[in-house]
Amino acid sequence: MNTNFDLVIFGGTGDLAMRKLFPALFLADTDARLHQGGRIIAAARQALTDEEFRAKVSDALNRFLPKPPSAANLEKFLARLSYFALDVNNPVQYAEMKKSLDARDSQTVFYLSVGPTLFPPIINGLRSAGLNTPDTRIVLEKPLGRDLQSSRDINQLVLSAFAESQVYRIDHYLGKETVQNLLALRFGNTLLEPLWNRTWVRDVQITIAETVGVETRGEFYDSTGAMRDMVQNHLLNLLCMTAMEPPSSLDPDAVRDEKLQVLRSLKPWTQQTLHDDIVRGQYRGGTLKGEAVPAYAAEPGVSPQTETETFLALRTEIANWRWGGVPFFLRTGKRMAERRAEIVISFKSPPHSIFESPLAPNRLVITLQPEENVRLYTMAKAPGDGMRLREVHLDLDFKDFFHERRQDAYERLLLDVLRGNPTLFMRNDEADAAWRWVQPMLDHWTTSNLSPAAYGAGSWGPPAASRLTARDGTAWHEELGG
Ligand code: NDP
Ligand code: BG6
Numbered sequence: 001m002n003t004n005f006d007l008v009i010f011g012g013t014g015d016l017a018m019r020k021l022f023p024a025l026f027l028a029d030t031d032a033r034l035h036q037g038g039r040i041i042a043a044a045r046q047a048l049t050d051e052e053f054r055a056k057v058s059d060a061l062n063r064f065l066p067k068p069p070s071a072a073n074l075e076k077f078l079a080r081l082s083y084f085a086l087d088v089n090n091p092v093q094y095a096e097m098k099k100s101l102d103a104r105d106s107q108t109v110f111y112l113s114v115g116p117t118l119f120p121p122i123i124n125g126l127r128s129a130g131l132n133t134p135d136t137r138i139v140l141e142k143p144l145g146r147d148l149q150s151s152r153d154i155n156q157l158v159l160s161a162f163a164e165s166q167v168y169r170i171d172h173y174l175g176k177e178t179v180q181n182l183l184a185l186r187f188g189n190t191l192l193e194p195l196w197n198r199t200w201v202r203d204v205q206i207t208i209a210e211t212v213g214v215e216t217r218g219e220f221y222d223s224t225g226a227m228r229d230m231v232q233n234h235l236l237n238l239l240c241m242t243a244m245e246p247p248s249s250l251d252p253d254a255v256r257d258e259k260l261q262v263l264r265s266l267k268p269w270t271q272q273t274l275h276d277d278i279v280r281g282q283y284r285g286g287t288l289k290g291e292a293v294p295a296y297a298a299e300p301g302v303s304p305q306t307e308t309e310t311f312l313a314l315r316t317e318i319a320n321w322r323w324g325g326v327p328f329f330l331r332t333g334k335r336m337a338e339r340r341a342e343i344v345i346s347f348k349s350p351p352h353s354i355f356e357s358p359l360a361p362n363r364l365v366i367t368l369q370p371e372e373n374v375r376l377y378t379m380a381k382a383p384g385d386g387m388r389l390r391e392v393h394l395d396l397d398f399k400d401f402f403h404e405r406r407q408d409a410y411e412r413l414l415l416d417v418l419r420g421n422p423t424l425f426m427r428n429d430e431a432d433a434a435w436r437w438v439q440p441m442l443d444h445w446t447t448s449n450l451s452p453a454a455y456g457a458g459s460w461g462p463p464a465a466s467r468l469t470a471r472d473g474t475a476w477h478e479e480l481g482g
Contacts (some may be wrong), residue, residue: 002035003035003106003107003418003419004035004037004038004104004105004106004107005034005035005038005039005106005107005108005109005418006038006039006041006101006104006106006107006108006109007025007038007039007040007041007109007111007414007418008041008043008084008097008101008108008109008110008111009021009040009041009042009043009111009113010043010044010088010110010111010112010113010114010118010122011043011044011112011113011114011118011141012041012042012043012044012053012083012113013042013044013046013048013053013056014044014113014114015216015217016113016141017042017113018056018057018060018064019060019064020064020172020408020410021111021113021410021414022057022060022061023060023061023064023065023408023410024408024410024411024414025040025077025411025414026061026065026069026073026074026077027065027405027407027408027411028411028414028415029073029076029077029080030069030073030077031405033415034080034418037106038080038106038418039080039081039082039104039106040080040081040082041081041082041083041084041100042081042082042083042084043083043084043085043086043088043097044085044086045085045086045087046085047085048083048085049083050081050082050083052083053081053082053083054078054081057078057081058074058078061074061077084097084100088114088118088121088122088125089121091121091124091125091128091129093125094125094126094128094129094131095129097129097131098129098130098131101131107135107136107137107418107420108131108133108135108136108137109136109137109138109139109417109418110122110126110131110136110137110138110139111138111139111141111417112138112139112140112141113141114141115220116143116144116145116146116150116154119140119154119157119158120154120157123138123157123158123161123162124157124161126138126161127160127161132161132162134163134166136162136166137166137167137168137417137420138158138162138166138167138168139168139169139170139417140154140158140167140168140169140170141170142169142170142171142233143224143228143229143232143233144169144426144431145435146223146224146228147435147438147439147442148432148435148436148438148439151431151432151435152432152435155428155431155432159428164427164428165422167428168416168417168422168425169425169426169427169428169431170413170425170426171233171234171237171425171426172409172410172413173233173234173237173238173368173409174237174241174409174413174424174425175407175408175409175410175411175412175413175416175424176368176369176409177372177398177406177407177409178366178367178368178369178372178398179237179238179241179368181366181372181374181398182241182242182343182366183241183250185366185374186246187246187247192364193246195347196322196345197322197323198322198323198324198325198326200347200348201323201326201345201346201347201348202326202346202347202348202349202361202474203326203327203328203329203346203469203472203474204242204243204326204327204328204329204343204344204345204346205328205329205331205342205343205344205346205469205476205477206235206238206239206242206328206329206330206331206342206343206344207330207331207332207340207341207342207344207476207477208230208234208235208238208331208332208340208341209331209332209333209336209337209338209339209340209341209460210332210333210334210335210336210339211288211289211335211336211337211338211339212334212335212339213283213293213294213296213299213310213334213335213457214296214299214301214302214310214334216300216301217301218299218300218301218302219301219302220301221301221302221308221310222301222302222303222306222308223308224308225308225309225310226280226309226310226311226312226332226333226334227309227312227438227441227442228438230312230332231312231314231330231332231438232434232435232438233426233434234332235330235332236263236330236434236437237259237426238343238368239262239328239330240258240259240262240263240430241259242343242345243262243318243322243323243328244258244259244261244262245258245261245322246258250423251423252421252422252423253427255423256423256426256427256430259430260427260429260430260433261320262318263430263433263434263437264433265318265319265320265323266316266317266318266319266437267316267317267318267319268437268440269437269440269441269444273315274440274441274444275444277314277315277316277468278312278313278314278315278441279311279312279313279314279453279461279462279464279465279468280309280311280312280445280450280452280453281309281310281311281312281313281333281452281453281454281455281461281462281464281465282296282297282306282307282308282309282310282311282451282452282453282454282455283295283296283310283311283333283334283335283454283455283456283457284296284454284455284456284457285298285456285457286335286456286457286458286459287457287458288335288337288457288458289458293335293457293458295457296308296310296334296335307451307452308452309452310333310334310335310452311331311332311333311334311336311452311455311461311462311465312330312331312332312333313329313330313331313461313465313468314329314330314331314441314468315327315328315329315468315469315471315472316328316330327472327474329468329469329476331461331465331476333455333461335457335458336458336459336460336461337458337459337460337478338478339369339370340367340369340370341367341368341369342365342366342367342368342477343365343366343368344363344364344365344366344477344482345363345364345365345366346361346362346363346474347361347362347363347364348361349361355387355389356387356388357379357387357388357389357390359379359389360377360379360391360480362376362377362378362379363376363377363477363480363482364376364377365377365477365482371397371399372397372398372399372406373395373396373397373398374395374396375393375394375395375396376393376394376396377391377392377393377482378391378392378393378394379391379392380392391481412424413425460476460478460479466479
């Protein structure tokens with residue numbers, strides 16, 4: 001990293017900063033990827049000295065890094081950090097912040113690691129202090145608003161103070177190594193492309209299942225739900241990377257133009273599909289990995305009468321020549337049976353079978369976590385007499401080939417912001433198209449007053465989720481033995 005920088009993290013004492021941002025920055029620093037003069041300034045209301053703040057970060061690094069930091073690396077990293085106490089609603093304090101930033105010839109980045117209701121005072125504060133100069137960058141954490149209108153209001157406000165090229169709307173799923181590998185797999189090989197369409201693909205499933213509940217974020221989650229927290233951003237981005245046409249280059253806008261086309265081609269909702277093609281769920285108490293866990297409604301910060309969904313499965317289609325008629329199933333949930341994020345492409349069965357054994361459809365499974373690998377399920381002859389076919393799989397495990405350290409998603413994205421590469425960030429029109437598709441679902445739930453279906457913690461969601469795939473003559477990957 002050759003550019004000197006000042007990275008200001010609003011919300012720099014929060015959960016995201018401590019669990020993800022500082023560990024990611026530490027790893028980048030340890031790999032000598034940060035300019036040696038780069039400064040990281042955390043801003044929040046709590047009164048803390050620099051030393052007290054550094055002690056907090058040191059504690060977080062010890063807890064959240066894969067292995068404890070060495071004393072030398074820790075000391076070097078902590079020396080970059082300082083703390084600036086401010087209430088973002090107080091416009092006066094931005095002028096003070098400006099004094100310390102003006103004194104340096106460096107790239108300034110403002111990272112808004114706060115809830116979206118604090119975006120307007122911060123953007124207005126930066127503008128009134130003249131901190132929105134053309135060479136600054138601003139990073140907006142998700143969720144970008146609560147609905148189409150509030151996201152438009154935020155985008156309008158941010159674009160009144162910064163140019164689109166200065167705005168980095170972050171979605172950490174786009175920074176995950178395997179998501180990048182999806183580009184390599186699809187566009188660095190010729191093997192898959194002829195099959196990657198409605199002629200050969202039977203259905204596509206994209207799942208992000210978590211075993212965690214809402215942990216310390218009950219209050220935030222209860223006003224958010226799985227649709228806003230996971231589907232509107234992470235799942236739709238994975239869908240775009242899976243379904244988009246080959247971009248003309250890796251130029252940021254070439255990639256983002258193709259993603260946008262997918263979002264614009266998502267089949268519009270009708271009253272019928274809103275009713276039939278979406279399953280909302282909420283976890284009840286249950287057992288996970290042998291331990292009893294409480295119901296969502298009993299989690300700290302959650303209303304006992306909550307109607308928020310902690311699980312969502314839906315069926316959609318992409319109305320274009322490549323994908324017309326192919327079901328795309330998206331699914332996410334908290335407190336599910338396993339932590340698993342995967343994209344499953346199921347191929348059509350052979351048009352005529354010469355075997356007595358039933359033929360399971362070929363499936364290509366791209367796993368993002370907990371491991372990063374690609375598995376192809378195929379049919380093979382079982383040893384012995386006769387032609388008995390059995391399903392086997394070919395595995396491509398990236399760790400067998402690459403021994404370099406895997407970059408964390410936030411690490412990659414923070415470095416991209418510092419370098420000025422927006423490819424893996426959402427453009428305004430992408431965010432808008434995603435919200436436009438999501439809004440009818442939110443409206444439907446408000447007007448229909450439907451409660452989410454119950455599912456036991458530690459399960460794969462409500463039974464209705466299995467009926468959703470069964471209607472298309474298919475089943476979720478784990479139900480097929482994956
Ligand atoms: P937290 O509630 O843990 O942190 C909020 C931060 O904002 C704290 O540093 C708080 O410090 C500061 N803050 C709150 N009000 C003010 C104010 N008026 N002036 C100045 N600072 C203020 O939230 P998270 O870190 O969990 O989340 C931050 C954002 O990131 C949210 O939008 C969340 O949705 C998003 N996000 C979070 C993820 C996570 O895993 N936590 C994952 C992905 C996105 P203080 O109270 O001292 O002012
Ligand atoms: C965040 C959501 O964006 O992504 C969390 O707010 C969720 O609710 C998290 O747990 C999942 O990210 P990962 O990388 O742990 O799968």
